[in-house]
Amino acid sequence: xxxxxxxxxxxxxxxxxxxxxxxxxxxxxxxxxxxxxxxxxxxxxxxxxxxxxxxxxxxxxxxxxxxxxxxxxxxxxxxxxxxxxxxxxxxxxxxxxxxxxxxxxxxxxxxxxxxxxxxxxxxxxxxxxxxxxxxxxxxxxxxxxxxxxxxxxxxxxxxxxxxxxxxxxxxxxxxxxxxxxxxxxxxxxxxxxxxxxxxxxxxxxxxxxxxxxxxxxxxxxxxxxxxxxxxxxxxxxxxxxxxxxxxxxxxxxxxxxxxxxxxxxxxxxxxxxxxxxxxxxxxxxxxxxxxxxxxxxxxxxx
Numbered sequence: 001x002x003x004x005x006x007x008x009x010x011x012x013x014x015x016x017x018x019x020x021x022x023x024x025x026x027x028x029x030x031x032x033x034x035x036x037x038x039x040x041x042x043x044x045x046x047x048x049x050x051x052x053x054x055x056x057x058x059x060x061x062x063x064x065x066x067x068x069x070x071x072x073x074x075x076x077x078x079x080x081x082x083x084x085x086x087x088x089x090x091x092x093x094x095x096x097x098x099x100x101x102x103x104x105x106x107x108x109x110x111x112x113x114x115x116x117x118x119x120x121x122x123x124x125x126x127x128x129x130x131x132x133x134x135x136x137x138x139x140x141x142x143x144x145x146x147x148x149x150x151x152x153x154x155x156x157x158x159x160x161x162x163x164x165x166x167x168x169x170x171x172x173x174x175x176x177x178x179x180x181x182x183x184x185x186x187x188x189x190x191x192x193x194x195x196x197x198x199x200x201x202x203x204x205x206x207x208x209x210x211x212x213x214x215x216x217x218x219x220x221x222x223x224x225x226x227x228x229x230x231x232x233x234x235x236x237x238x239x240x241x242x243x244x245x246x247x248x249x250x251x252x253x254x255x256x257x258x259x260x261x262x263x264x265x266x267x268x269x270x271x272x273x274x275x276x277x278x279x280x281x282x283x284x285x286x287x288x289x290x291x292x293x294x295x296x297x298x299x300x301x302x
Contacts, residue, residue, distance in 0.1 A: 006047065013040040014052070015077045018070050022059040090285035092123035097286050100129045102138050102150040104202065105230050106249045107273075111151060114297055122293070134203065142278040148287060150276040151294070153208070157276040164274045165291065167298045170246045172209050172268040173261040175236050175253060182240070189218075189265040196223040198235050198243045203227060209244055212269045233257045246271055273298075 016026035027037030045052055048069075053060035062070065090097075103111065108130055119126055131147055135156050141147040142162070150157060151167075158164065174187055183191060199222050201207055213220070223241060226232065232243045233253045250261040275294060281287040 007043070010040060010044050010047065011073055011077055013037065014044055014066075014069070014073050017041065017053055017060065018062065018066075018073070020059075021053070021061060090289055092126065092289055094125065095123060095286065096125045096127075098127050098129060099149070099290055100131055100147045102131045102133060102141060102147045102152075102154075104132060104152050105228055106246060107152045109230065109252050110248055111294070111298065115294065118293060118297060138276075142276065143280075145280075148277065148281065149290065149294075152273060153271050154274070154276055157274075161279050162276055163279060163282055164276045165295060167273045167275060167295065168248075168300055169270045169272045170248045171270045172244050172264055173247045173250045174264055175232065175243045175245055175250050175259055175261045177237055177240070178258050178260050180240060183242075183262060185262065187242075187262050187265050192242070192265050193218065193220050195242050196221050196240065198222075198224045198226060198232060198239075198241045200226045200229050200232060200243070200245065202229070208269050208271055216266070218266070233259065244268070248273075 012030060013026070013032075016029050017023075020026040020029060023037050023041065024034045027034055030037070032040070041053070048065065050065040051063055052066040053062055055061075101107075112128070112130070116128070119128070131141065133141060135154055138147070138150050138154055139157060139159075139162070142150060142157075174183075174192070176183055182195065197220050199210070201210070224235065226235075229245065229249060232245060232249075233256070235241060236243055236253075237258050244264060247261070250259075253259050254261065275291060277287065277291070
């Protein structure tokens, strides 16, 4: 028998007949009229080549063929009802599901310590993997399932097929060593333009502040160009250079090094930090939990 030609709704009819052994009551449990239930039972009899249920003093009693099928039919109906039609459950306390996050090194130092602390108490068996990649590769990674979530500044992901949620926005500030000989609590535009700078230009990432300076025709002396933000701290600690970086990263450096930051002398651009995910994971319960956790931990913290 070709299962493609079988109406699987007939399994519900058969299961209802087992429970009620009465055509009208079985039909009522399924929302079917007595004629519709009788017609469905007739189709079952034809399909299986057996009367299945015959009249008896107390209603309809199953034939040996029907009785032999009862446990299997009940199991199939329960499997479909509880495992296929019900939303998938997710228990962070017992789950071992891995998550892969696309993040630049800025996001790693800002997000991972607090997130790992949270996971250690709420989801101790979950593990994380971070991926660094050019912004144009992020969409394909999310679409293919290579990554679950992108956290940071990804303007290319603001398009159809992706969802996003804003966490916070961070301005740019000027980072310098604590005892910088020329800069006090504020930095003038003249100081900014004549001081020597360290500039971070990660491969494949948006250089928001650099583009801002070009649009406003502001020039400065660049002594060193770096490909990673994490190289900034030791360089600034040991020199009179200035680095203009997002404030959330500057705050991290201040906590861990002999540096301080001041506001930029111009109104610099603000970077919005979002979570991005592909539409295929929008209703996934494990992914929803991860997004809710990140949002609770980091929203409006800067």
